[in-house]
Amino acid sequence: MHNSEEFKIPFGPQHPALKEPESFSVALKGEKIMGVDIRLGYNHRGIEKAAEERTYIQDIYLIERVCGICSHAHATCFIQAVEEIANLVVPKRALYIRTLIAELERVHSHLLWLGVAGHEIGFDTLLMYSWRDREVVMDILALLTGNRVNYGMNTIGGVRRDIDPEQIQQTLKAVDILEERTKYYIEVATQETTIIKRLSGVGVVSYDDALRLDAVGPTARASGVKRDIRADDPYAAYAEISFDVITDDHCDVYGRTVVRVKELMESYKIIRQVLKNLPEGPIAVRAPRMIPAGEALSRYEAPRGEDVHYVKANGTDKPERVKIRAPTLANIQAVKHMLKDRYLADMPIVIAAIDPCFSCTDRLVSLSHIDSRDKKTITWPELHQFSIEWHKQQGIDFTQLNKQLEERLKKC
Amino acid sequence: MLREVLGSIFKKPATNRYPAQKLDMPDKYRGKLKFYPQKCIGCKLCMKDCPTGAITINKLDEKKFEALIDLSRCIYCAQCVDSCPKKALEASGDVELAQLDYKKLKVVFRAD
Numbered sequence: 001m002h003n004s005e006e007f008k009i010p011f012g013p014q015h016p017a018l019k020e021p022e023s024f025s026v027a028l029k030g031e032k033i034m035g036v037d038i039r040l041g042y043n044h045r046g047i048e049k050a051a052e053e054r055t056y057i058q059d060i061y062l063i064e065r066v067c068g069i070c071s072h073a074h075a076t077c078f079i080q081a082v083e084e085i086a087n088l089v090v091p092k093r094a095l096y097i098r099t100l101i102a103e104l105e106r107v108h109s110h111l112l113w114l115g116v117a118g119h120e121i122g123f124d125t126l127l128m129y130s131w132r133d134r135e136v137v138m139d140i141l142a143l144l145t146g147n148r149v150n151y152g153m154n155t156i157g158g159v160r161r162d163i164d165p166e167q168i169q170q171t172l173k174a175v176d177i178l179e180e181r182t183k184y185y186i187e188v189a190t191q192e193t194t195i196i197k198r199l200s201g202v203g204v205v206s207y208d209d210a211l212r213l214d215a216v217g218p219t220a221r222a223s224g225v226k227r228d229i230r231a232d233d234p235y236a237a238y239a240e241i242s243f244d245v246i247t248d249d250h251c252d253v254y255g256r257t258v259v260r261v262k263e264l265m266e267s268y269k270i271i272r273q274v275l276k277n278l279p280e281g282p283i284a285v286r287a288p289r290m291i292p293a294g295e296a297l298s299r300y301e302a303p304r305g306e307d308v309h310y311v312k313a314n315g316t317d318k319p320e321r322v323k324i325r326a327p328t329l330a331n332i333q334a335v336k337h338m339l340k341d342r343y344l345a346d347m348p349i350v351i352a353a354i355d356p357c358f359s360c361t362d363r364l365v366s367l368s369h370i371d372s373r374d375k376k377t378i379t380w381p382e383l384h385q386f387s388i389e390w391h392k393q394q395g396i397d398f399t400q401l402n403k404q405l406e407e408r409l410k411k412c
Numbered sequence: 413m414l415r416e417v418l419g420s421i422f423k424k425p426a427t428n429r430y431p432a433q434k435l436d437m438p439d440k441y442r443g444k445l446k447f448y449p450q451k452c453i454g455c456k457l458c459m460k461d462c463p464t465g466a467i468t469i470n471k472l473d474e475k476k477f478e479a480l481i482d483l484s485r486c487i488y489c490a491q492c493v494d495s496c497p498k499k500a501l502e503a504s505g506d507v508e509l510a511q512l513d514y515k516k517l518k519v520v521f522r523a524d
Contacts, residue, residue: 054463061463061489132426139438146442146503152489160494161440 017348073302094158109303158284217305222255326360449523458492
């Protein structure tokens with residue numbers, strides 16, 4: 001291939017370097033990346049729409065499955081919005097337990113990320129080490145909630161399970177083990193030459209760019225942006241807990257590694273405080289099945305960054321609209337910026353460095369040519385008419401069925 | 413690093429001898445559901461709350477109910493256990509649910 005020629009190669013949806021299917025189209029000049037086109041939508045699951053057709057209680061479990069790793073994050077974020085609409089006062093003990101599970105989840109997510117990052121740069125020993133230690137926190141989550149992933153701990157108005165003193169002792173013991181291991185990882189991340197040389201200067205996003213591109217979570221914090229919903233807009237029990245927001249000024253993948261590893265230490269600090277100050281009392285208030293009409297926006301600091309849920313209720317037992325903005329969607333634009341003028345070999349680790357969760361991010365995308373003139377907006381009745389016409393063309397006629405349905409409705 | 417290597421030589425393998433040595437699941441782990449037909453009053457709240465429609469309660473006779481649980485649809489969230497007002501449902505710690513026959517995943521609980 002000539003070096004002067006620019007050519008495009010597809011990277012994904014099925015690619016050995018990606019852990020989830022997502023389509024990237026990379027414009028290359030030799031080994032250099034000239035531009036990246038991110039095509040979302042390969043793994044679109046229609047969860048927002050599905051949530052509108054289920055009751056609030058069923059939605060908790062549906063929304064928990066938006067992401068397998070930040071499952072507690074999504075569920076809590078959704079429930080916070082519903083609780084705000086329904087004006088529920090959640091008991092303090094429930095808020096503390098939520099915080100505890102949230103931090104254990106963060107520990108599990110960051111350890112998982114550390115392993116994946118190690119794997120992407122060919123440092124598989126780190127993968128084996130960190131995933132072995134991740135088992136410790138997974139066992140604790142199984143002990144406290146009854147599930148290893150998708151914990152099912154939340155319910156509208158509180159949590160579903162209480163914690164007894166024996167579980168507190170076991171959790172504290174596990175935290176001690178993990179803290180010891182994390183100190184070792186901090187040593188590895190800050191002293192190991194392989195890591196420093198491979199990750200420094202890769203995937204750079206400056207402070208200004210991080211702000212401009214709306215980066216969130218560890219990606220933003222590694223560029224020196226002090227942005228953390230736990231501190232900026234405290235939810236659950238974070239207002240009563242002291243912790244530091246970790247930032248770093250390396251602005252590259254190395255900085256993101258350091259931020260995540262140091263955040264683990266903050267998480268242990270939070271877990272210890274929660275377990276020490278766990279207030280007595282009930283763990284849930286009774287929530288109505290019908291949520292009154294209203295709307296709410298809820299923010300949550302997931303392990304990957306800020307998670308936003310918007311819920312609109314219409315007075316029935318089903319929400320009218322649920323909108324989910326997963327953290328990866330906010331960070332994906334930064335990836336495009338990070339990859340420009342870098343080499344193709346950096347692509348897997350740069351994508352992995354934002355800790356992407358493509359299934360959470362995927363949404364329906366319609367592509368239209370920028371100069372095309374036949375752009376138009378279709379109203380709901382028009383779309384309905386269009387669908388009838390389209391089905392008629394396929395040889396399916398709903399007219400008779402619709403008449404029967406109308407007659408039946410009249411009888412009711 | 414060296415300490416890790418030397419330590420690992422004398423450690424026993426991390427893997428379990430699985431079929432011989434069963435997995436140790438914590439108490440109250442959410443596994444396969446159990447249904448007690450005697451306690452059921454047929455309110456069908458579990459059916460209403462199940463996110464996947466895995467549970468069906470059928471009325472057999474006056475005050476006699478059976479539960480059909482589709483384990484291939486169940487997501488083991490145990491919401492039905494919380495919803496049941498009479499505690500007729502319970503999550504057991506049974507996690508060995510793999511089956512070669514798809515039909516065996518449909519479990520019927522009936523009072524004899």
